[in-house]
Amino acid sequence: MMPLGPKYTPTEWKIYQFILSNKDKVVTFSLRQLALKLDVSPASVVRTIKKMGYEHYSDLNKQLKHELNIPIVDDDITFQANFYFHQPIINSYTRKFEAFKRLTNNITDFIFYGIGTSNDLASYGARQFVNNGRSAFVVSDPFYPIDRIQNAYHNKAVIVLSVSGETTPTIEQVMNFRTHGAKVISITNNSDNTIANLSDLNFSYFLESKIVGRKLNLTSQIPVVYILERLSRSLQD
Structure with missing residues (x-):
């Protein structure tokens, strides 16, 4: 008991x-x-x-x-992965992938953005899109002066990665991208956060957050890799 x-x-x-x-x-x-x-x-x-x-x-x-x-399952990573892939949300992604294809139908370039571990995964996502024949690159500088070039992001989509969806520099950059014409697709752990609410389309994965100390986020990123690969391949369907 x-x-x-x-x-x-x-x-x-x-x-x-x-x-x-x-x-x-x-x-x-x-x-x-x-x-x-x-x-x-x-x-x-x-x-x-x-x-x-x-x-x-x-x-x-x-x-x-x-x-x-x-x-x-003894180890936490396997537990989190098993739990994620058995969630009903996996089946609901099909509709969202179709929405992603419609949203990006006229997109010429994909921009990936994230901070910390999310930036590393953003680089992976950009490479997956290039591997699948799409123009894509990653913005690694969280303070990249997006607002210096007016209307430069029409016909471009920004794929933003943020576990919490509440990182201040990321929120500011999302607002800049939107102001200058980009479509915003976000991948966050939950759907009730600032970045998700600012996005044209949000993918969330609902895993238990793992925070070490005050700021270090160790929430499993297996779902993010899965979503990025599904997104890149959905454009080939």
Whole structure:
């Protein structure tokens, strides 16, 4: 049985009771899906599982699988990958890839943008597009003076990578790209963030965030690689 931990608020008690009474269902939910099911915030779920003695939602999931005699994947990366590729959202991407093709029908150049790890993946994405016969390049400088050339980005699409969707320099650059005529496609961990809301089209992947210290984001980027490759190949269909 899972540890009780400190005293629960009424919302946390509701979450705790649901988890104990519906273990077989909870192991199929992401953190966000569980929050939606219970009409609570993801933060409330996180607080609850921490009071139950678990550092991450994946730790709770492993314990539930153990209690249900479901095979457990030991390493977190494999767990995250398995979870991602079994989400219903994978099937919903088909419609979005079609929307991407329509949105970029008259696009001549693809610009990739991201900061940190997202910049490395942006470079990978640009290379995939070139490999598939499209003109593409990456902007590596987060302070690249986009606004210095008026209307330079018509017939261009910007593919923006950001795990949180709330990185200030990226938000500012997205606004500059939009102001100067570019279509914006974003890839973020969730769909409720500033960059997603500024985009013409957003792809989100809904994995549990992994933050080390105050700023280091170790959320798995396997979904980003998958989406980038699907995007590049969708233009060949």
